[in-house]
Every structure is written in C-alpha cells, then in structure tokens.
Amino acid sequence: MRATVIHGPTDIRVEQVPDPTVRQPTDAVVRVVLACICGSDLWAYRGVAKREVGQRIGHEFLGVVDQVGAEVTTVRPGDLVVAPFVWSDGVCDFCREGLQTSCPHGGFWGSGGSDGGQGEAVRVPFADGTLVGLPAEAAGDERLLTALLTLSDVMSTGHHAALAAGVRPGATVAVVGDGAVGLCGVLAAKRLGAERIIALGRHRARTDIARTFGATDVVADRGDAAVAAVRELTKGYGAHAVLEAVGTEESMRTAISVARDGGAVGYVGVPHGGSAGVDISQMFDRNIRLGGGVAPARAYIPELMADVLAGRIDPSPVLDRAVSLDEVPEGYRAMHERTALKVLIKP
Amino acid sequence: MRATVIHGPTDIRVEQVPDPTVRQPTDAVVRVVLACICGSDLWAYRGVAKREVGQRIGHEFLGVVDQVGAEVTTVRPGDLVVAPFVWSDGVCDFCREGLQTSCPHGGFWGSGGSDGGQGEAVRVPFADGTLVGLPAEAAGDERLLTALLTLSDVMSTGHHAALAAGVRPGATVAVVGDGAVGLCGVLAAKRLGAERIIALGRHRARTDIARTFGATDVVADRGDAAVAAVRELTKGYGAHAVLEAVGTEESMRTAISVARDGGAVGYVGVPHGGSAGVDISQMFDRNIRLGGGVAPARAYIPELMADVLAGRIDPSPVLDRAVSLDEVPEGYRAMHERTALKVLIKP
Numbered sequence: 001m002r003a004t005v006i007h008g009p010t011d012i013r014v015e016q017v018p019d020p021t022v023r024q025p026t027d028a029v030v031r032v033v034l035a036c037i038c039g040s041d042l043w044a045y046r047g048v049a050k051r052e053v054g055q056r057i058g059h060e061f062l063g064v065v066d067q068v069g070a071e072v073t074t075v076r077p078g079d080l081v082v083a084p085f086v087w088s089d090g091v092c093d094f095c096r097e098g099l100q101t102s103c104p105h106g107g108f109w110g111s112g113g114s115d116g117g118q119g120e121a122v123r124v125p126f127a128d129g130t131l132v133g134l135p136a137e138a139a140g141d142e143r144l145l146t147a148l149l150t151l152s153d154v155m156s157t158g159h160h161a162a163l164a165a166g167v168r169p170g171a172t173v174a175v176v177g178d179g180a181v182g183l184c185g186v187l188a189a190k191r192l193g194a195e196r197i198i199a200l201g202r203h204r205a206r207t208d209i210a211r212t213f214g215a216t217d218v219v220a221d222r223g224d225a226a227v228a229a230v231r232e233l234t235k236g237y238g239a240h241a242v243l244e245a246v247g248t249e250e251s252m253r254t255a256i257s258v259a260r261d262g263g264a265v266g267y268v269g270v271p272h273g274g275s276a277g278v279d280i281s282q283m284f285d286r287n288i289r290l291g292g293g294v295a296p297a298r299a300y301i302p303e304l305m306a307d308v309l310a311g312r313i314d315p316s317p318v319l320d321r322a323v324s325l326d327e328v329p330e331g332y333r334a335m336h337e338r339t340a341l342k343v344l345i346k347p
Numbered sequence: 348m349r350a351t352v353i354h355g356p357t358d359i360r361v362e363q364v365p366d367p368t369v370r371q372p373t374d375a376v377v378r379v380v381l382a383c384i385c386g387s388d389l390w391a392y393r394g395v396a397k398r399e400v401g402q403r404i405g406h407e408f409l410g411v412v413d414q415v416g417a418e419v420t421t422v423r424p425g426d427l428v429v430a431p432f433v434w435s436d437g438v439c440d441f442c443r444e445g446l447q448t449s450c451p452h453g454g455f456w457g458s459g460g461s462d463g464g465q466g467e468a469v470r471v472p473f474a475d476g477t478l479v480g481l482p483a484e485a486a487g488d489e490r491l492l493t494a495l496l497t498l499s500d501v502m503s504t505g506h507h508a509a510l511a512a513g514v515r516p517g518a519t520v521a522v523v524g525d526g527a528v529g530l531c532g533v534l535a536a537k538r539l540g541a542e543r544i545i546a547l548g549r550h551r552a553r554t555d556i557a558r559t560f561g562a563t564d565v566v567a568d569r570g571d572a573a574v575a576a577v578r579e580l581t582k583g584y585g586a587h588a589v590l591e592a593v594g595t596e597e598s599m600r601t602a603i604s605v606a607r608d609g610g611a612v613g614y615v616g617v618p619h620g621g622s623a624g625v626d627i628s629q630m631f632d633r634n635i636r637l638g639g640g641v642a643p644a645r646a647y648i649p650e651l652m653a654d655v656l657a658g659r660i661d662p663s664p665v666l667d668r669a670v671s672l673d674e675v676p677e678g679y680r681a682m683h684e685r686t687a688l689k690v691l692i693k694p
Contacts, residue, residue, distance in 0.1 A: 099608060102609065237440075262449065275627040278625045283637075284618050288640070289636065293632065
C-alpha cells in the first residue's frame with residue numbers, strides 16, 4: 001500500500017510500504033477513508049520533534065474495517081470506525097478509568113514500527129479497546145465524516161482542555177491559540193455552557209471560525225497586551241477557565257496571566273517551552289490550577305460522537321483544505337506556511 | 348505594648364511598639380492569647396524573603412477582642428476569636444466565593460505598617476470579615492486552644508493542599524514534607540477519607556507525629572530514591588493525590604514524580620525554587636494536575652473548628668515547644684536549627 005513517511009525535516013514522502021496484516025489475534029486492519037494532518041505533526045516536519053528516518057506519520061483517521069483477528073469481538077469487516085490518536089488495550093486500570101493515554105500497552109500511531117494514519121490502511125492493535133464504531137449511514141456524508149474525524153484528536157483534545165479548565169455553565173472562558181485545537185476548545189467550552197468565550201488569536205479566518213463556534217470576543221494581541229485586553233473585558237478579573245492550545249513558553253505565561261484568581265488553566269498544547277512559562281509564584285498567590293495534558297480521546301469519543309451525529313456540534317470547519325494521498329507533502333507545506341488551518345486527506 | 352520585630356536576617360527582637368487602636372470603624376483590637384512561629388517566617392529569618400528593617404512579624408494568633416469600631420457587628424469585647432493569616436473584607440466577590448486570600452482589601456499580618464501576630468495585641472482590619480468567634484469555654488483548655496490556633500494557618504493550609512490534590516475516600520495520598528503543614532496535610536487527608544497515606548520525611552520525631560495523624564507509611568528517602576520508594580509502595584502507580592508542603596524545586600519535582608497518572612499535586616509550600624521543579628512534559632504525558640497556593644484559611648476555619656471542638660481532629664502536637672514573648676528570638680533559633688518543629692508563643 002501507499003503511506004506517508006517522514007525522512008527528515010520538511011522531507012515528507014508518500015511511498016510504497018508493506019500492506020498491514022493481522023499479526024495478533026486482537027488486531028484489526030482498517031482501510032483509511034479520511035485522515036488529516038495535525039498541528040503537532042508540524043513539530044516533526046520542522047525538525048523540532050525528532051523522528052527516525054523513514055518513520056510513518058499521521059495519527060488521526062477513520063475508515064472501514066478490512067480484517068480482524070480471532071479475538072476481536074466489537075468490530076467486524078465492513079464496519080465504519082474512528083480511531084483515537086493513541087491505541088489502548090481497553091482492559092487495564094487506566095483504560096477502565098478513562099485515562100487510555102496511560103495504558104501500559106498503548107502507543108502512538110507512527111511510533112516505532114507501527115502504521116501511521118496518513119496512508120491507505122492501518123494495522124490497529126487492541127482493536128476492541130481502541131476503535132469506536134460509527135453508524136454506517138455516515139459513510140455517504142462527507143461533511144459528517146469530516147466532523148467525526150475530528151474526534152480522533154482535535155475535538156477530543158479541545159474537550160479535554162475545557163474539562164481540565166473546569167468550564168461550567170455561565171463561566172467566562174479564554175482560549176489561547178487559534179489553531180484547530182483552540183477552535184475546538186471554543187466549541188467544547190460553548191458545549192459545556194460557557195457564557196462568555198474570549199478567543200485569543202490573530203488570524204482573521206481562524207477567529208471567524210471561533211466566532212461561529214461560540215466565541216463572544218476576539219483578542220488579537222499577544223503577551224502583556226493580550227493579558228490587559230482580557231482583563232479589560234472581564235472587569236479586571238480574568239477568565240474562570242483558560243484553555244492553552246499552543247504549548248510555547250509565551251502561550252503558557254499568557255494563559256496563567258489571564259486566569260481569574262481561583263481559576264484554572266487546561267493545557268493541551270504539546271509543551272515545547274519547558275516550564276519557564278509556568279509562573280509558579282503567580283499561580284501560588286492567585287490560586288491558579290493547571291491541568292490537562294495528552295487527551296484520552298478514546299474516553300470522550302462516544303459522548304462527543306452523539307453530539308456530532310445529532311447536529312449539536314459541528315467541528316468540521318477546522319478542516320479547510322482537502323488533498324489526495326499524493327498531495328500530502330503539499331498539505332504539510334500549506335499548514336507550515338499557514339495557508340491552510342488543517343488539511344484533510346482522502347486516500 | 349511589646350511585639351516581635353525583624354531587623355534583618357537572624358535579627359529578631361521583642362520591642363516596645365505603639366499600642367494598637369481602632370482606626371477605622373470596621374477595625375477591632377485583639378489581645379493575643381496564643382501565637383506561634385511559622386515555617387514561612389523562617390524564610391524571612393534566613394534572609395531569603397526580604398523584609399523592611401523594623402517590620403513586624405507573625406501571622407498566626409488567637410485572642411480576646413479588646414475594642415471594636417462602630418461598624419463591627421459580629422464580635423464584641425471579651426469574645427475569644429481566631430484570625431486567619433490574612434485579613435479580608437468579607438463582602439467582595441472573592442470573599443463571598445471563599446477565596447479570601449484574593450480580597451482586594453486584604454492583607455498579610457506584619458506587612459507594611461500593620462501589626463504582626465507575635466505581640467501582645469493586634470489591630471484587625473475588617474474584623475467582621477476576618478475574625479472567627481470561638482466558644483468561650485475553650486479559654487481554659489490550653490491543648491484545645493493550641494489546636495484551634497493551628498486553624499490560623501497550618502491546619503487550614505494542610506486542608507487546602509488536600510482539597511487541591513483531590514483527596515477522596517479510599518485514595519492513596521503522598522505528603523512531601525514533614526514540617527507542621529505537611530503533618531497537618533496528613534491529618535487533613537485522613538479526615539477526608541484517604542485509605543493510605545505515605546509521609547515523606549526524614550525527621551523521626553516528625554514522622555512519628557505523622558503516624559499518629561494517620562500516615563500508614565513513611566519514606567525517609569529524597570529525590571529519585573523517594574520516587575522509587577513511593578512507586579514500590581503503590582504497585583508502581585504512584586499516589587492519586589500528592590500534597591507538596593515544602594516549596595523547593597526538589598520537593599516539587601518529587602511531588603509530581605510520585606503522582607499517579609491522572610492524579611493531582613496540591614502545593615502549599617511557598618515557592619522558593621521558581622518553576623524549574625514543575626516538570627511540564629511529565630505532567631503533560633501523565634495528565635498530572637497542579638493546584639493549590641495560598642490557603643483561604645478564613646473559608647475553612649468554621650468546618651475545621653467544628654471538628655477540633657468535637658475532638659475529631661487534634662492538630663495540637665505540631666506545636667512542640669512553648670516560649671514567652673521575651674523568648675521569641677530563641678524560638679526562631681530553635682526552629683531554624685530544627686530542635687523545635689513549631690513554637691507556641693504565650694505573650
């Protein structure tokens with residue numbers, strides 16, 4: 001089959017690779033119908049996150065089950081399924097608690113020897129623990145499929161940030177970052193009943209999506225000016241809940257600074273700035289909580305899927321460009337150059 | 348009157364100072380019956396935390412109301428009262444939410460021009476918002492008064508750490524630090540239903556108190572060895588809830604490292620190590636939450652007081668030495684040299 005392979009910084013290729021097969025009785029093979037490129041893939045593309053030469057890439061996909069191992073019971077060939085961005089065994093203590101990202105048998109698509117999502121098919125370990133079935137009727141509706149694909153990562157991650165930040169009905173929320181995760185964070189905050197949602201971002205096309213997702217205010221400033229703007233909008237108090245969806249030192253510093261005393265920051269941007277942006281003295285004096293991390297998407301997919309299927313949320317606008325598998329390298333370039341927000345792949 | 352004054356590092360004196368008087372109609376003057384020395388006072392004693400020459404010191408006291416301003420309605424002369432370690436107006440948004448430490452009219456005893464707790468009397472701003480009445484019968488019972496004095500800071504702070512760490516019935520808890528706050532954290536965790544409490548500390552006299560307060564295990568190691576020991580005690584998982592009661596870089600690093608994936612660290616040690624101990628990548632990968640800060644003791648005193656009065660908790664053993672007001676400088680020396688855990692002052 002053909003799949004996306006990373007050979008080094010900015011060197012993304014679509015190549016012939018071995019067809020995936022069932023190796024363990026708990027495996028399934030899924031033929032990919034839709035995949036996409038993640039902002040976090042760009043860290044590898046830019047050489048900031050290290051990858052082995054020839055490693056697969058892509059961790060968001062949905063598709064149709066092609067083969068299953070003898071012990072797989074919850075999905076069967078022909079089923080439409082979505083995969084969260086990590087696989088997990090579904091039976092360990094952490095999986096049962098809903099923290100599948102800490103499953104001792106879990107792993108990340110594209111890591112050492114595993115298939116990535118940006119290809120024609122994927123061998124899925126622990127298919128029963130990992131995959132979530134989608135209604136067959138969704139197959140004919142590309143907008144709906146696109147919305148369901150976001151459950152794989154960005155919508156689930158935005159929801160994780162909103163939960164970690166303690167978003168409640170009536171809350172004032174600030175969202176730092178206008179990438180796909182930040183925008184999904186806006187949608188998640190709205191879904192959880194936030195009354196006021198301040199989106200921090202400077203890309204008009206993106207903040208326009210934020211507004212359609214429920215943002216009541218947009219702040220285009222950064223750093224101290226952004227902090228002053230959010231305080232101005234909140235009678236000087238700051239936001240009860242802040243979603244940090246970037247992962248840099250500056251964005252973390254901004255997130256903590258715009259939180260109301262006693263409030264919380266939910267951070268889901270993969271940290272690339274060390275802890276220097278975590279101003280612990282400010283957090284201490286003002287009782288700011290910090291939570292979040294890698295989102296257990298598998299735990300969230302069922303409830304978010306119900307809302308997508310019912311039309312209560314539609315995260316599909318975060319995917320604003322579509323490419324074929326051959327065009328994946330161009331998709332990376334477009335996201336790197338910010339001419340695309342998030343790129344859909346149709347293998 | 349006589350009160351404790353700090354002139355510089357290790358230079359603590361008891362001096363004649365002006366008698367406190369009612370200056371605002373919301374003030375009260377309280378004659379101090381019991382006060383004490385806090386571990387955080389030692390940061391000033393050691394010159395790590397800056398103080399003006401001649402500044403008052405001490406932020407924990409209980410006593411008898413001597414005078415009240417015309418607008419004070421909840422306490423009157425002769426009442427036995429305890430003060431939290433910050434004063435607060437009692438009517439602002441934050442006070443009503445129970446985060447009195449963020450009251451815009453609040454302040455810390457001993458700060459710029461205010462009285463400190465380690466003296467014969469204290470002018471109390473916003474007496475209605477700040478003071479909590481104690482039953483008159485307690486006056487004759489020194490052990491009970493000593494226990495009630497801990498509500499001023501260390502017991503309330505230990506409780507804050509336990510709440511921030513999300514201690515629940517059945518939880519496994521680790522407490523980093525065997526000072527008075529750490530020990531009160533053990534007691535608070537036990538009170539909230541923790542099943543297993545691992546106290547990290549290396550001073551036998553202190554860890555013995557931890558055991559009487561409910562610690563089921565004691566780990567005397569530090570750093571990586573402490574992390575390994577806690578994991579060994581918890582099937583490799585770590586603790587659901589970790590109370591950080593020291594405030595150094597190393598203690599924060601240890602606290603985060605001994606938390607179970609998906610767990611929380613409640614930190615109440617005044618941060619003196621910057622954020623270098625906050626390992627954000629580890630927190631991200633393992634979904635560790637971090638909360639805490641300066642404890643709103645005023646919010647906690649009523650419920651903790653009820654438990655002290657009913658004999659359900661007795662934090663008094665953390666005060667293991669008593670001095671007169673004249674002997675306060677010796678009390679500081681004893682705590683600095685660790686020959687005393689926490690020193691009670693009887694003015």
